[in-house]
Amino acid sequence: MFFKRANTAEQELAKAIRNIFGYSIGNRALYKLAFRHRSAASVIGNGVKNSNERLEYLGDAVLGSIVAEYLFKKYPYKDEGHLTEMRSRIVSRSNLNALSRKLGIDKLIQTGRETNFPTTSILGDAFEALIGAIYLDKGYDFTKKILLNKVISIHLDIDHLVQTEINFKSKVIEYCQREKKSAEFIIADELENGKQNRKLYVVHLLIQGELVGKGHDYSIKKAEQKAAEQAWIIFAEKNTFE
Numbered sequence: 001m002f003f004k005r006a007n008t009a010e011q012e013l014a015k016a017i018r019n020i021f022g023y024s025i026g027n028r029a030l031y032k033l034a035f036r037h038r039s040a041a042s043v044i045g046n047g048v049k050n051s052n053e054r055l056e057y058l059g060d061a062v063l064g065s066i067v068a069e070y071l072f073k074k075y076p077y078k079d080e081g082h083l084t085e086m087r088s089r090i091v092s093r094s095n096l097n098a099l100s101r102k103l104g105i106d107k108l109i110q111t112g113r114e115t116n117f118p119t120t121s122i123l124g125d126a127f128e129a130l131i132g133a134i135y136l137d138k139g140y141d142f143t144k145k146i147l148l149n150k151v152i153s154i155h156l157d158i159d160h161l162v163q164t165e166i167n168f169k170s171k172v173i174e175y176c177q178r179e180k181k182s183a184e185f186i187i188a189d190e191l192e193n194g195k196q197n198r199k200l201y202v203v204h205l206l207i208q209g210e211l212v213g214k215g216h217d218y219s220i221k222k223a224e225q226k227a228a229e230q231a232w233i234i235f236a237e238k239n240t241f242e
Contacts, residue, residue: 013108020103021150026137030055034129035105037122039112052129059132063091066144070152081218088226089161093233096124102155105130121233168228172205181208185224188214203227 010028013035017025025031034055041051067090071083078086089095100106100123109126135143152158169185176183189202203223205213212234215226 016104016108020105021146023138023146027133030133030137031130034059034133035108035110035126037109037111037126040110052126055129055132055136056125057132058135059128059130060091062135062140062143063128063131063147066147067091067152069144070148074158085222086158086161090156090158092229093121093124094229095161096127097121099151099155100124100127103127103151167225168232169224171232172207172228176207183207185227187220205231207231 010032013031014025014028017023017031033050034052036050036052038051038053044050064087067087068083071078071086071090075083075086105126106123109122111122131143131147134146173183175181184206186204186206187201188204191200191202198218200216200218201220201223202214202216203220203226204211205215205224205227213227213229213231215223215228215230217223217226
């Protein structure tokens with residue numbers, strides 16, 4: 001009976017992936033793992049859980065590579081800094097969370113009962129894990145084709161995304177003011193770039209004296225935003241921010 005229910009669940013998952021992306025999956029176990037959050041995972045040895053975190057790590061690298069190549073070809077006259085900024089926005093957790101909802105990935109994620117994933121990065125993490133699963137199942141070229149034809153070209157308005165900026169710094173400051181906590185952005189390092197004669201600023205965000213976010217950019221303002229975004233996502237996953 002258990003085998004029958006498990007087999008039915010795998011068939012439903014395969015059907016969902018086919019409806020979203022238009023192809024038939026091969027290794028069903030990979031896709032099941034891609035949607036299993038650590039809150040619903042079990043320990044398989046040495047404290048490691050059979051969650052989607054390893055696939056997320058792989059998918060992050062594959063996604064970053066494909067997006068970087070896409071932007072490089074789409075904008076032949078944009079410099080490295082501009083391309084990096086656009087890639088950061090495309091692969092940001094807030095954007096990947098939104099993509100997951102558009103694609104219906106949120107309905108496939110397996111979590112623990114008390115996990116409130118609408119306010120966390122779980123959706124974006126699952127999206128990256130799914131990319132990792134597709135890569136292992138079908139290879140890089142197939143994954144690239146799916147991302148370009150089924151995701152980016154249909155669900156992303158690149159120009160609008162570039163013009164839209166979420167002010168994470170303001171969000172963090174407002175939260176700290178509400179909770180009567182101190183927030184401080186400090187320049188932790190300034191790295192020289194000899195080729196472009198530009199400084200790369202490394203900014204740390206401290207809340208109550210504790211390091212909660214890091215960001216780096218050629219602009220101090222943008223480095224602060226990245227540090228704030230990192231802190232916001234981490235804190236949201238712990239249900240700290242409201």
